[in-house]
Amino acid sequence: MTSEHPTDRTGPVIVWFRDDLRIADHPALHAALEHGQPIVAVYVLDEESVGVRPLGSAARWWLHQSLRSLTADIEALGGRLLLRRGAAGPIMTALVHETDASAVFWNRRYGLPERTVDTAIKSDLRASGIDAHSFAGSLLFEPWTIQTGQGGSYSVFTPFWRACTAGPPPRAPYPAPDSIPGWAGILDADPPSSDDLDSWGLEPSRPDWAGGLRAAWTPGEASAHALLQTFLDGSLPRYGSERDQPAQNATSRLSPYLRWGEISPCQVWSATQSAQRGLTGTALTSATRFLTEVGWREFTYHVLFNAPDLATKNLRPAFDAFPWPPVDQEALAAWQQGRTGFALVDAGMRELWRTGSMHNRVRMVTASFLIKNMLVDWREGERWFWDTLVDADPASNPFGWQWVAGSGADAAPYFRIFNPNLQAAKFDPHQQYIRENVPEYGTDAYPAPLVDLGETRRAALAAYESVKNPS
Ligand code: FAD
Numbered sequence: 001m002t003s004e005h006p007t008d009r010t011g012p013v014i015v016w017f018r019d020d021l022r023i024a025d026h027p028a029l030h031a032a033l034e035h036g037q038p039i040v041a042v043y044v045l046d047e048e049s050v051g052v053r054p055l056g057s058a059a060r061w062w063l064h065q066s067l068r069s070l071t072a073d074i075e076a077l078g079g080r081l082l083l084r085r086g087a088a089g090p091i092m093t094a095l096v097h098e099t100d101a102s103a104v105f106w107n108r109r110y111g112l113p114e115r116t117v118d119t120a121i122k123s124d125l126r127a128s129g130i131d132a133h134s135f136a137g138s139l140l141f142e143p144w145t146i147q148t149g150q151g152g153s154y155s156v157f158t159p160f161w162r163a164c165t166a167g168p169p170p171r172a173p174y175p176a177p178d179s180i181p182g183w184a185g186i187l188d189a190d191p192p193s194s195d196d197l198d199s200w201g202l203e204p205s206r207p208d209w210a211g212g213l214r215a216a217w218t219p220g221e222a223s224a225h226a227l228l229q230t231f232l233d234g235s236l237p238r239y240g241s242e243r244d245q246p247a248q249n250a251t252s253r254l255s256p257y258l259r260w261g262e263i264s265p266c267q268v269w270s271a272t273q274s275a276q277r278g279l280t281g282t283a284l285t286s287a288t289r290f291l292t293e294v295g296w297r298e299f300t301y302h303v304l305f306n307a308p309d310l311a312t313k314n315l316r317p318a319f320d321a322f323p324w325p326p327v328d329q330e331a332l333a334a335w336q337q338g339r340t341g342f343a344l345v346d347a348g349m350r351e352l353w354r355t356g357s358m359h360n361r362v363r364m365v366t367a368s369f370l371i372k373n374m375l376v377d378w379r380e381g382e383r384w385f386w387d388t389l390v391d392a393d394p395a396s397n398p399f400g401w402q403w404v405a406g407s408g409a410d411a412a413p414y415f416r417i418f419n420p421n422l423q424a425a426k427f428d429p430h431q432q433y434i435r436e437n438v439p440e441y442g443t444d445a446y447p448a449p450l451v452d453l454g455e456t457r458r459a460a461l462a463a464y465e466s467v468k469n470p471s
Helices: 027-035 057-076 088-099 112-127 157-166 211-216 221-233 236-242 255-259 265-276 281-306 317-321 329-336 343-355 360-373 378-388 396-405 420-427 432-437 453-468
Strands: 013-017 039-045 081-085 103-107 131-135
Touching (some): 027 039, 027 103, 027 131, 039 057, 039 088, 057 081, 057 211, 081 088, 103 112, 112 131, 221 255, 236 265, 236 281, 265 281, 317 453, 329 343, 343 360, 343 378, 343 432, 360 396, 360 420, 360 453, 378 396
Parallel strands (some): 013 103, 039 081, 103 131
16 A cells, blocks of 8 residues: 555654544555554544535534544544544644644545545645545445446436446455554654544533434444344345335434444445345345445435535426425424324424434425425425434435435436325334324324325425426
8 A cells, every 4th residue: 555655754644534433444544554654533523614514413413422432442442533623624734734744544525515625635735745545435336437328427226226236346345453553652742632522512402402312323333333233133134025114123224324434335235245145035135125225325425426416406407497385484393393293294203303313214205295295395304304314414315305306316206295194004004103203193182184185285286287387
């Protein structure tokens, strides 16, 4: 690796942690360790660089726990994680100066504002003679490497995934390092300063609304691997048949761990490949289905890379003319708080508020209800999910909303309007999920329906026709 990243300087190597809060299968850390110099590990809370989207509240809670866990994991191997807050560019310049670093390594990000920040930092560092290098750490397939026959990007999942799986398989994961030689005892200077994590105020205090999140989740790399193993040993064979039923706990629940990079998709891929050896029939089909869902995550990043405004702009420009009525704030609050009078919608929205997550089938139903029965612009729902999901993801969240709206890539047709009552009967037939989340369901205390499903369906279709056939 040293010959691949030549440097005549001997200072430490800075490893800049971002959406990859782990130490195993971390290509940038792996390469830095091969350098043989001490490691300066840093995380930068960047709320200042232009265009970088501020994290939502649930995501900030997760980040706090994740950084605490990563700090402990790095310290256990002899290193130290520095915390700095501010615009990443000036912080990197200052840190290189303070530590006399010879190189800065990181794993790539895929949103345009983040890429712009990274590209500027890389060229500034290189102009000053510092080796700067980025690695592929957060996806199975780098978005620009998957191309159509004409050299373009994909807008439909099936051919995209076929192209991904036709090429060389994802690389084998790197093992966790045995040690991370840090500052102490190696360099003859004071260690660089670090912020105190608590001073960042990522966790809610007044009021502390995170009790449900704490009960539902244990962020961190070790938990991610334990969860993956539990899933592979338990639910994997029934994933295909039960993944749509929210009461069955048949899915992996890995999305926040993947979002924050506490586990890498290469690790998930490799462990699933091993687990599926020996499986046959529906169990094998289930394993393939699971990996295909991981493929949807890849697709959302492919789409984000090629359409950076995914969270704000309709992928299909025809939707720009959609006649959204003014938002009824009271109705919006009823949706947010799970008081619509439609049990599956309310169960999903309350699960989200309580745990920072929601089952995929119910995400589709609640999103469809907001957009198509309440005629609220998908961007309003995307923002609520962004603030409340622990897995709030810059690619999968806006992609999911545009998919439901019909304005996105390979999207559900607009005229497919989920009936929340039929969805509940099909996917929660014993009302187990509903009763878990809406205890007063079926009593007088439960709210009356907010809308008439038939009327609102007709209004949504009429609005859609006006976009399809503008007069
Ligand atoms: P599993 O079924 O176990 O799947 C394994 C992994 O595959 C997931 O952890 C996830 O990384 C990936 N995956 C599965 N389904 C999808 C999908 N449809 N799109 C993209 N990746 C997928 N997912 C997020 O990670 N972050 C989001 O912010 C997000 N917002 C969404 C918003 C809407 C409106 C919708 C309809 C879907 C959204 N999803 C999002 C996708 C999906 O709902 C979650 O990834 C899934 O519920 C996570 O549960 P799991 O880890 O048990 O998934």
